Amino acid sequence: MKRILIIDGQYLFRLSLQTVLRELYTDCEIVEAESIGSALELLRAEIFDLVILDIEIENHTGIRMIEFVSRISILTSVIIFTSAHEHVHAERYVLVGAKGFIQKSAKREEVVGAMSAVLNGRHYVSNNVHKLLLNGRPVYNVREPRLSDREREVMQLILQGKLTKEIAGILQIQGNTVSTYKANIFRKMRVNNVLDLAKKVSVD
Structure with a gap:
């Protein structure tokens, strides 16, 4: 049975994502956290196969959350599910350990594909980001200097x-x-x- 933790501050989003996940894995166990504090308590006490993280949740940065998950469980995969633009954030989050990056504006088929890929041990980014990475081009906009x-x-x-x-x-x-x-x-x-x-x- 897959155990999944959704970390997101929006109740309706967590609810809708649960619906999609239960269609994909009928026997999965899904736990919700609306804040980083409650998420950390859950991660310290339990093991999850997948953490779905919104990097725009209040009072935290996603980089530190990924680092924390990596320290406590090498078996847990993290996928970023956010409204933050992939051209600004995707490459960096994948490089620090996220197994996937998908935007909340994605269609249902893409969401299902992303979750399935990560839960089965593969990585996921959008076709656009994938093409840029394959071509050796940075995901961030080349017209602007790169931020640290x-x-x-x-x-x-x-x-x-x-x-x-x-x-x-x-x-x-x-x-x-x-x-x-x-x-x-x-x-x-x-x-x-x-x-x-x-x-x-x-x-x-």
């Missing part, structure tokens, strides 16, 4: 509406360090404020 992993973590939290103090607490770094990362992000992305940054990421 830490800068992308900070950018993700900025786009969630977090303030400098909150970001410092989540990432356990100094506030002035966050400000430096923020300045670097704005400079590299060629924007002057958070609204312009959100538009840039959405368009790219």
